[in-house]
Amino acid sequence: MQHVMVVGHYGCAGVRAALQGLRIGLADNWLRHISDLKLRHRKRIDYLPAEQQEDALCEINVIEQVGNVALSTVMQDAWERGQKVTVHGWVYGLRDGLLKDLQVSMDRSDVVVDIFRAAIKRYPHAPLDPGNDNADSAFDTLDED
């Protein structure tokens, strides 16, 4: 069995900058990606108390990356060939040294959507305005209650 780890970390300065909308470095691709995630999941992020938003965005970023890896042609082809490979999503706490398993381990194609959707739904949001849902990513259609 092979394992692919997507590991983020809490207290990430890049995530913080994106969350606070700081302009510093926003030209950077990675930061732009985080800003996009913050926008896409803003209903869930905004619903959390301020002190929990940064950790949640760190986790959501990892969940999204796990989804991206799982949907990549490399991984899809590997699973198609019957290769035993699992993608995992973890977040590392620099302060306490603890790893949090985000429970998004995916070991075959047909579990990807359900696992991704279940993981995102762990972050609650206020009731949705059905007419006001932006769909700009491959996963947006999955991110529904």
Ligand SMILES: [Zn+2]
């Ligand atoms: Zn970082």
